[in-house]
Amino acid sequence: MEQDYIKLIFGLKLKQIRTERGLSLYGLSKLSGLSKSYLNEIEKGKKYPKPDKIVLLSEHLDIPYDDLVSLKLDKNLAPIGEILQSKLLKEIPLELFGIKENTLIDLISNAPQKITAFISTIIEIAKNYNFSKESFYLASVRSFQEANNNFFEDLEQAVLSCAKTYQIDLAKKINTEELEDILVEEFHYTINNDELEAHSELDNLRSIFIPKSKTLLITKSIDDAQRAFIYAKELGYNYLNIKDRPYTFSWIAFDQFDEVLNNFYASYFAGALIIPRQSLVRQIKALFAKKKFKSKDFLSLLAYHNASPESVYQRLTNILPKDFNLKNLFFLRFSHKKGTADYILNKELHLAKHQSPRARENNEHYCRRWASLKVLDAMGESGSEHEFEIQISNYPQESKQYLILASATADPFKADRFRSISIGIELNSQLRRKVNFLEDESLKTVDVGVTCERCSILDCDVRQAHPTILRAEQKELKTAKVVSEVQEKYSK
Known part of the structure; x- marks a missing residue:
């Protein structure tokens, strides 16, 4: 000691x-x-x-x-x-x-x-709450992101500097082969596409890096966008000169906090490289300028970059607060197995602390009216590659509304499992100034709650449980009111 x-x-x-x-x-x-x-x-x-x-x-x-x-x-x-x-x-x-x-x-x-x-x-x-050391570390990084509105100028500049150093044209879609060449030629990597396929126990991993030989084992089952992200992240580790890092993706365990923080830095670097700030800002401005919202316009924005929908949604949480001053937003990622009633909130970010959709409710049922859950159900029914939903979520109990964009895709590693990512932006005067399509009549407003156990929407046709917690809270308030009235009566 x-x-x-x-x-x-x-x-x-x-x-x-x-x-x-x-x-x-x-x-x-x-x-x-x-x-x-x-x-x-x-x-x-x-x-x-x-x-x-x-x-x-x-x-x-x-x-x-x-x-x-x-x-x-x-x-x-x-x-x-x-x-x-x-x-x-x-x-x-x-x-x-x-x-x-x-x-x-x-x-x-x-x-x-x-x-x-x-x-x-x-x-x-x-x-x-079974709060592990890793959970504590991740919560600390999330608080760090929220405190900085999830925008880091030094990492943005590092990406621009890296692109100049290796002559990566950020005006074009990032080429996976080009990133692989940089890793091999400049940092002496060996790329192995076969080893992981030989071990069924590693079917949930996308890559493993062996530092001694600078060998990157990468699975064949990933698509080009996922491969580009892994390469960009490895480039980030090297260009930022990061030593303490996890060597598997997805990570298995973190031994120290620096690994968690550096994993975030490299991920941010990768997102900023694959989805350059300048082009994304231009696309968002064009989308916001439209008087009518058309899903194909947003889906075109997602497809423009060599990136997964989740990477683009994550990148929006960097750009919207900084370049559009839309700081009251949240990001959620759910996982769901087809045919079950389980919706697991396994990643979240809240740039304004008052936002309700959080992973804190223990053994409660998340609101089935959320767009992020609706797209998961749609995936199970349609069998399509991508489901998208947009809505204005109205929280009657909090007098707040959010513009919600949500996408769902299949989990590439697990059969009959889906993932949804969503971003919610508080509907306030700033959003109204920036977004023209908010008055579009086709944009539906939906009353939502947080969990069924806390929800006051009585006519809900997708309710999964009685509002037990809400009723208990209301009973306590009534009891306190009667006690106060009795005390006042006998105090005269």
């Missing part, structure tokens, strides 16, 4: 013992003969006393020397010890969120019991 944390644990224990003995810093100073300022620095984790000073504290606080220097903490401070020993504070780059590690340590040392209670609560919630 790092010396700073050893100091902090000793300081926490000393402060706890002193407080239990009913001593102030001044009182312990008089008792031990050590200065008040010196004791204060010990308790804040800034200094570690020499053995003779520890002997003095041991004698005057009536606690064995070994107990005082032990790194074992009692149950009240144990959660803090777990956090410190896990080196979680070192793994997460707190500076990304404007937090200095010393500030956090000072906070812990100044209010250890309150911080302990808070940490214990977080741990308990994480256990109840």
Whole structure:
């Protein structure tokens, strides 16, 4: 364990013992003969006393020397010890969120019991929701994206610089062979298209990179757009000089936070390379300028780039906030198996915190009126390669509306499984200024909820469960109102 944390644990224990003995810093100073300022620095984790000073504290606080220097903490401070020993504070780059590690340590040392209670609560919630280390890391990256409106100028400039360096024409559709040539010629990659096919256990992986030999194992079953993304991502790792990274795609596990963050950086780089900002902005402006929305116009935008629909939707979350000032938006990705009632929300991004569609509801039924679920059902019925839906989703309980664009495609690796991606943009004055087709009469408005258990739409023909949570909340409000009325009656 790092010396700073050893100091902090000793300081926490000393402060706890002193407080239990009913001593102030001044009182312990008089008792031990050590200065008040010196004791204060010990308790804040800034200094570690020499053995003779520890002997003095041991004698005057009536606690064995070994107990005082032990790194074992009692149950009240144990959660803090777990956090410190896990080196979680070192793994997460707190500076990304404007937090200095010393500030956090000072906070812990100044209010250890309150911080302990808070940490214990977080741990308990994480256990109840099966919140893994990877989930925590991914949530941290998502918060980082949201704090920056999911736009990173340095990565955008890196893509432009890379294109100039290797003479990639961003005005044309990205060519997969060209990206492969750059990896082979400039970074000495070997591309192997056969090895993964020999292992049925690896059928859920698209690629594996072996750094020692710079071999990229890539599955044959992917289409050209998926291959282009993998190549662009590998180019991103190399051009950005990223060392700590996952070596499988999709990832299996993350050992440290830097791998998660760097995976995001490389993915952002790949999306910005395959779907250049300048051309996408031009296309969006042309789409928004139309007085009538036609699905074929949006589908043409999706097909223009050598990218999957999901990559384009993801790229929209970079471009819309920055170039159109449409910051109140969300992105959702669902997975669904044909013939089941399970719709799993496995990826989300919310640039405005008040947006409702989230993956937080435990064992509840997401609203079947969402466009992102409708396209999944349509995929199961039609058997087509791509289903698209547009609607204005009206949330009556929140008095908010969102313009929703949603697409569904088949999962290339699993039979009878589909994925949907959707983007929702809050319908406000800014969106009305930017988008002409909002007045199109063919654009339908649909009342939606979040989950059936919380929904007040009583005439819903696709409801999956009774509004049990909503009724419980309403009952509590009525009870509180009657209690208030009774109190007022007998207070006169």
